Amino acid sequence: MKQLYLTLFFFLSFFHAPAQSLEKNVEKRLEDFFANYQTHYADIGTCRLDHFIIDHQKKTLAIYANDVFGYQPFTEENTTAIYRQLKQLLPGPANYYTLTLYTDGQPIENLIPNAFRNKQKDKTRLYGKTAYRGEPWVSNLSKAYRPSQGLEGKHIALWQSHGKFYKNDTHKWCWQRPRLFGTTEDLYTQSIVVPYLIPMLENAGAIVFTPRERDRQPHEVIVDNNISTPRSKYLEVNYKKKCVWQTTSLPGFAQKRTTYTDGQNPFREGTARFIPTHKKPEKAFAEWIPYIPEKGRYAVYISYQSLPESVTDARYLVFHNGGVTEFKVNQRIGGGTWVYLGTFEFDQGMNDYGMVVLSNESSQKGVVCADAVRFGGGMGNIARQGQTSGMPRWAEGARYWAQWAGMPYSIYSKSEGENDYNDDINARSLMLNYLSGSSVYNPQEKGLGIPFELSLALHSDAGFKPDNSLVGSLGIYTTRFNEGKLACGISRYASRDLADMLLTELQRDISSRFGIQWARRSLWNRNYSETRLPAVPSAILETLSHQNFADLKLGYEPAFKFTTARSVYKTLLKYLADMHDEQYTVQPLPVTHFAIDEGKKKNTFTLRWIPTEDPLEPTAKAQGYIVYTRIGRGGFDNGVYVREPQYTFQAEPGIIYSFYVTAVNRGGESFPSEILSAYKAKHSKGTVLIVNSFHRTSAPATIETTTLQGFDLKADPGIPYIGTTAFCGYQQSFERSRIGIETEGGLGYSGNELEGKYIAGNTFDYPFIHGKAIQMAGNWSFVSCSDETLESGSTQLQHYPIVDLIRGAENQPLSLHVQQALTDYCHSGGNLLLSGTYTGSQLGSDTFLQNTLKYNYGGSMRHSSTNKIQGNNLNFHIAREANAEIYAVPSPESLAPVSDAFSVYLYAGSEASAAIAYKGNHRIFALGFPFECIQEEKARTQLMQSVLTFFTSPNEY
Secondary structure, X not given: OHHHHHHHHHHHHHHHHHHHHHXXXXXXXXXXXXXXXXXXXXXXXXXXXXXXXXXXXXXXXXXXXXXXXXXXXXXXXXXXXXXXXXXXXXXXXXXXXXXXXEEOOEXXXXXXXXHHOOOOOOHHHOOOOOOOOOOOOEEEOXXXXXXXXXXXXXXXXXXXXXXXXXXXXXXXXXXXXXXXXXXXXXXXXXXXXXXXXXXXXXXXXXXXXXXXXXOOOOOOEEEOOOOOOOOOEEEEEOOEOOEOOEEEEEEEOOOOOOOEOOOOOHHHOEEEEEEEOEOOOOOOEEEEEOOEXXXXXXXXXXXXXXXXXXXXXXXXXXXXXXXXXXXXXXXXXXXXXXXXXXXXXXXXXXXXXXXEXXXXXXXXXXXXXXXXXXXXXXXXXXXXXXXXXXOEHHHEOHHHHHHHOOOOHHHHOOOOOOOHHHHHHHHHHHHHHHHHOOEOOEOXXXXXXXXXXXXXXXXXXXXXXXXXXXXXXXEEEOOOOHHHEOOOOOEOHHHHHHHHXXXXXXXXXXXXXXXXXXXXXXXXXXXXXXXXXXXXXXEEEEOOOOOOHHHHHHXXXXXXXXXXXXXXXXXXXXXXXXXXXXXXXXXXXXXXXEEEEEOOOOOEEEEEEXXXXXXXXXXXXXXXXXXXXXXXOOOEOOOEEEOOOEEEEEOXXXXXXXXXXXXXXXXXXXXXXXXXXXXXXXXXXXXXXXXXXXXXXXXXXXXXXXXXXXXXXXXXXXXXXOEEOOOOOOEOOOEHHHOOOOOOOOOOEEOOOOOOOOEEOEOOOHHHHHHHHHHHHOOOEEEEEEOHHHHHOOOOHHHOOEEEEEEEOOOOOOOHHHHHHHHHHHHOOOEEEEEEOOOOOOOOOHHHHHHHHOEEEEEEOOOOOOOEEEEOOEEEEEOOOOOOOOOOOOOOEEEEEOOOOEEEEEEOOOOOEEEEEEEOOOEEEEEOOOHHHEOOHHHXXXXXXXXXXXXXXXXXX
């Protein structure tokens, strides 16, 4: 027996020794592979082997890498390549074994997003049969076009980082991140989400909820059946005694306080009204008529209670300056909170064309409910220890908006008032869950039934790099919670798919648009509240680092914000299409080469434009267009759909009409074109052509030397798209040696002068300002066009006796082709008015300036503080600093007349010429500042009148 044991021992040892040697060899080679592993796909850090399991009998090798290895994106191509590399480096016979490489709790092939797979998809992280079949929360029935392959009827929760919050231990209102490079994370991310991303999603048909106020309007008007803002009025119109408005059994909204303290809920302190529905129209109404304190744009929010007999098609009419817009609201869901309808232009005061009306018309038998209507974003009114933030509500965190929106105390203050910072972070997700509770995507949790399908949080806190390189984008998701399941039962790895797709699309789009290699950081599977708590697929996107100069230098550019938002929109579109196995179409890009011509028939205008191709998205082709019209100083209407890139409009003489155009396809609607205007005078002397050559948007001025770095907002705040709320204040510290220090004296440290303020940018609406001055100055008609049509030759200047060239703050010289077109026009006896910030230094060649325009560049007025211009019996002012009304002119220029030209206006307190005129074979009137930036409208009219007289009267000047 002893001999048998010895024989068996030696037998096992003989075979075990080679196996041990093989496993040590495998271990060494795997350790080397992961230690030296690098990928150009992403910056993921140092990888390592965790452990491996080899089974010689089954001939399998399971390799477990650390979580860092899973921070990279996986595709079918790179997954195949990784397995091929492993097989090549492993010793025989292990290189013939079946290999499975695990990271992030999954084989790497399982980490390929479903949308990027050509092979079998993982159905455990697709919605499959789970889909919402009911009516959307809100539908705009007045839209001229509805997409069929976009996001129509999809509900998305989206938020823009943090907001100002009350720090309980210091008893102060604070930002979540420090003030650096003129902004904070709390402000910067909002400048992407609100003006770009939300409109793109809504243009695709989505219903977007954000737990922070989206309206920058600081005024707020409440109209309610209980208590209304002074001079506002709530009215009820009944049809019959049997069909009257009654009070619901559920509480409603009432604003009984100026400020609210912890636990006070305005949606529990009032009443709401209801009435039975009727199939025939115009039977009974509720009317909310606000007293608007100041003309402007106001968001409109409604509220109601969801009752057992509520209908899904409650009809609301919003009367505004552009006409009437009709909405259908599903009152079976979302009761007891603010429901956003849209943002509209309203005149000051109480007007019968400025109100909201709810009728009891419905295709269903049931009731409609009426509660408060809110106009405008307003100022923060949540007091913490007796202090409000003193900021517009849009600048505050979600915790305070949630309280104002009627959320239960447990939703917005999980800490029971002890920690506003944590409450603000948690409130975003908890609000989403409460709103989506009882829907198909969150069936177990009690809530308001709104079928949100995903959530996304945009942040910009990604650290800094001392070598001035890009930090880039980071994606975060959570799978290790609730047994790896989301509320509807699908795998939480659906969130990884979303995060991966976001980073992949961003890297492609930004790199392609700006000709750089945009930095892609990791995919983190971490325990973050904003990705752990949501009941639906969720991700955090650290878009870039606002703390890093290289990132923000690009990130401040409006073109970057547009590209980033469009990339995120496309990802959400493609992600949800894949989740539901649906086709998608990407909405088009904005049209170009827009022009208005005088029509062939009397009192008509013909509009024309050209669609834009998207080289990255083959589906993003225009299939039609919507033309929006504004009459006088009113608001834009709901638009009219046209199939071809042209439109003829019948005008009434004596009225200025303004237009913009969007392109549409099955995926949705593009961003708008520039705004052009036209006018037919009743007794016209002729037609002026207004040429818009101001398309620039830009980041603030930069300072970048070996020792200094930063943004000089005082020298030039840049040209935002439309306007921005992104700035906190002026940068105070520029010392590069102080990088990484976030307190006073550190690189980028900034003030708070601009917090809560709106800074005007390029509204693309200046032909109206010029045209209004022409209308007021005399009997001249006008049309307008983009300078792109001069470049293409589709607009001929010779057809017009006077041309008004708007340069605004454009700092790119006119092309040689356009310079030649203007030269030919002038030499044929034309009359040219031109104005802009850089009409001397950045307009064209010296020859063009001297021979055609008759002046030289006389220098910049950047270091002069004067904003006053005088001459020709006229004094007026221009906006030199950032403000809410018009873009700033920090560097107007002096124009030095040559030949027979002469100066007509001077910058006050100097001999510097602000404007010159030339009278010869042709006539020139050139301003070294933008005409539209003259602050006094009366002065604009007087100046324009003198210009028109100069062009037509031989005795003027």
